[in-house]
Amino acid sequence: MFSYYLRLAWISILRHWGLSLLMVCAIGLGIGAAMTTVTVNYLMSADPIPEKSQQLYYVQLDSWDVNDPFDDGLNPPDQLTFTDSSNLMRAKKAFRQNVQAQAFGVIEPNDPEMLPLIVNGRANSADFFPMFNVPFIYGSGWSNESDESKEFVVVLSKETNDKLFGGENSVGKAIKLEGNMFRVVGVIDTWQPKPRFYDISTGAFNDSEDIFVPFHLIADEKISRSGNTNCWKPSGDGFKAFLASECIWTQFWVELKTEQDKADYQQFLNAYVQEQKQFGRFQRPLDNRLSNVMQWLESQEVVADDAQMMMAMSFMFLIVCLLNTVGLLLAKFLGKAPEIGLRQALGASKSTLFSQYIIESACIGILGGVLGLILAYLGLKGVEGLYGDYMKGLASLDANMAIFAVLLALISTILAGLYPTWRACNIQPAQQLKNQ
Amino acid sequence: MLVMKNINKIFQTADIQTHALRDFCLQVNEGDFVSVTGPSGSGKTTFLNIAGLLETYSNGEFLLDGEDVGKLNDNGRSRMRNQKIGFIFQGFNLIPDLNLYDNVDVPLRYRGFNGKERKRRIEENLERVGLASRMKHLPSQLSGGQQQRVAIARALATDPRFLLADEPTGNLDSEMAQSVMSLLEDINQQGTTIIMVTHDAQLAQRAKRTIQVKDGRVSELAIVTPHLNQAIA
Numbered sequence A: 001m002f003s004y005y006l007r008l009a010w011i012s013i014l015r016h017w018g019l020s021l022l023m024v025c026a027i028g029l030g031i032g033a034a035m036t037t038v039t040v041n042y043l044m045s046a047d048p049i050p051e052k053s054q055q056l057y058y059v060q061l062d063s064w065d066v067n068d069p070f071d072d073g074l075n076p077p078d079q080l081t082f083t084d085s086s087n088l089m090r091a092k093k094a095f096r097q098n099v100q101a102q103a104f105g106v107i108e109p110n111d112p113e114m115l116p117l118i119v120n121g122r123a124n125s126a127d128f129f130p131m132f133n134v135p136f137i138y139g140s141g142w143s144n145e146s147d148e149s150k151e152f153v154v155v156l157s158k159e160t161n162d163k164l165f166g167g168e169n170s171v172g173k174a175i176k177l178e179g180n181m182f183r184v185v186g187v188i189d190t191w192q193p194k195p196r197f198y199d200i201s202t203g204a205f206n207d208s209e210d211i212f213v214p215f216h217l218i219a220d221e222k223i224s225r226s227g228n229t230n231c232w233k234p235s236g237d238g239f240k241a242f243l244a245s246e247c248i249w250t251q252f253w254v255e256l257k258t259e260q261d262k263a264d265y266q267q268f269l270n271a272y273v274q275e276q277k278q279f280g281r282f283q284r285p286l287d288n289r290l291s292n293v294m295q296w297l298e299s300q301e302v303v304a305d306d307a308q309m310m311m312a313m314s315f316m317f318l319i320v321c322l323l324n325t326v327g328l329l330l331a332k333f334l335g336k337a338p339e340i341g342l343r344q345a346l347g348a349s350k351s352t353l354f355s356q357y358i359i360e361s362a363c364i365g366i367l368g369g370v371l372g373l374i375l376a377y378l379g380l381k382g383v384e385g386l387y388g389d390y391m392k393g394l395a396s397l398d399a400n401m402a403i404f405a406v407l408l409a410l411i412s413t414i415l416a417g418l419y420p421t422w423r424a425c426n427i428q429p430a431q432q433l434k435n436q
Numbered sequence B: 001m002l003v004m005k006n007i008n009k010i011f012q013t014a015d016i017q018t019h020a021l022r023d024f025c026l027q028v029n030e031g032d033f034v035s036v037t038g039p040s041g042s043g044k045t046t047f048l049n050i051a052g053l054l055e056t057y058s059n060g061e062f063l064l065d066g067e068d069v070g071k072l073n074d075n076g077r078s079r080m081r082n083q084k085i086g087f088i089f090q091g092f093n094l095i096p097d098l099n100l101y102d103n104v105d106v107p108l109r110y111r112g113f114n115g116k117e118r119k120r121r122i123e124e125n126l127e128r129v130g131l132a133s134r135m136k137h138l139p140s141q142l143s144g145g146q147q148q149r150v151a152i153a154r155a156l157a158t159d160p161r162f163l164l165a166d167e168p169t170g171n172l173d174s175e176m177a178q179s180v181m182s183l184l185e186d187i188n189q190q191g192t193t194i195i196m197v198t199h200d201a202q203l204a205q206r207a208k209r210t211i212q213v214k215d216g217r218v219s220e221l222a223i224v225t226p227h228l229n230q231a232i233a
């Protein structure tokens, strides 16, 4: 009987192609929108550095106001003071450690014809590069020795190197940044972790930086910092006072290889804070945290708001589309009332009719699912246009996504078909067979 | 055999009750050909729908081949309709989306015959009504009389014991009506019990037995014996 119902469904869909097309479009649009946002969410919540995300930890210390805790005391501040990050850096208790802040500057090209280049930068420690598996085309990052001897070194992004040196190997060459000469030590290959986990405070999906310079240059006022600054008491006058203040504006990452290392580091942090308490700092209860990459992204709600809102809205849109489908199916099935009455007279029971019409709904659902997939594909192309390289690798999701989309369409259409089908089965044959 | 004892049917609408059948009593024997006449609104269609298990009755007793219909559930009633009863209606009641072949196929599918058996029955019965050559046509491509013959072919395809016809010739011209009537007589000759509602007194006379329904009750007009019938012819 299944193949008979399939055939009847097919005949019915073709005969009433206008109505069928409307339903397929309604479901297709709903599924397309839902699948696009589901995929975006899926990709956004992806692990940006799967090979290492369990070993990289973001450090948080609760240095905030005892009377007015940060985030109502739920989470310690999301950045560190310069004092603390410098102290942790100096202690070198982790396998690798990196202090960083966002920076910016102006490059005066060697070629006098070229206009000055305003660049987004990152001031960070030497460990940044090996820690985050940064890929290099030329050269490499700078060494810890360079940091210690406060050298003027710079790592360029591929794009910046293309602009300044036409894509040639520029290692060893000099550039003039903020009036100082910097030696190029490396050029990074295209590198765009999504989310840009190493600094989500300035936008989890922002582009990675144009240049990377040593962090000490900020303290020496050789380069300007940007990014977020948060203070809970006055920072005093002048840059020196600012550096020594309780303002938070630095980010601190450590690489810890084992759980034991992590426990040790946690202990070290606690001991450090206890020590600082003697100087009248850290008056809040001990709340020092080490979050690995995924924990950190989650606690900062990287996927949150926008994308989740969009996903919720697209599912509501799907529901609206399904309600429309309910209406259309109802119209279609009740339009068949005489046929249903006749089929009952010819020996169809309610359960037989139920199977027939639910299968017809399911067929429309599958067609809608296929259309939805096509629309989701186009939608993702659009998102790809907005997000660039971020969406690459989508192809690998296709099989799972296709199955999910068609299943979603199938199940939701069957749900949408339940009420119209139930109504159709309960048509009284005698009323329908009255002489017209 | 069909036996109705004191069947009552009351239609309850918002403000009025219609007593469509009142203590309706009737026995129809195997192989009979009963024509039912009566004024409009007297309950003929209601009786036929109840006889065909398309409608429930308010109270009374109804036995079809000895089985108490009142005790059947939806599945049982569907099965009984499918196996024992064939319908022909005034409105031709073919499924417009399906061609003639598929229309005749419908009750055979519900019966669960295999493909070969269905094909044999469909072809045989369309042949019987003279429409075998138009199997692939849609109902809308046929004349009214042809459509009615398809409905008859479909009713016969399951070899029903009872054929219930509600004004089967109501929409046909007299010539067409005569040919449909002849077809029904043939079928009856072959053993199928027929109950036919009609407004046409002449056609009614051609049945073996004529009953009149008035105000929801049966009043037998005359029992025309086959012997007499032949004598008239």
Ligand SMILES: Nc1ncnc2c1ncn2[C@@H]1O[C@H](COP(=O)(O)OP(=O)(O)OP(=O)(O)O)[C@@H](O)[C@H]1O
Pocket: A431, B011, B012, B013, B018, B019, B020, B038, B039, B040, B041, B042, B043, B044, B045, B046, B047
């Ligand atoms: N579904 C219904 N709801 C309410 N009343 C109904 C319903 N069906 C039939 N009736 C009433 O029952 C009575 C008998 O109707 P029925 O259709 O059996 O008449 P009929 O003898 O077939 O008439 P006709 O010759 O005009 O076809 C009528 O008064 C009619 O109004």
Ligand SMILES: [Mg+2]
Pocket: B044, B045, B046
């Ligand atoms: Mg009637």
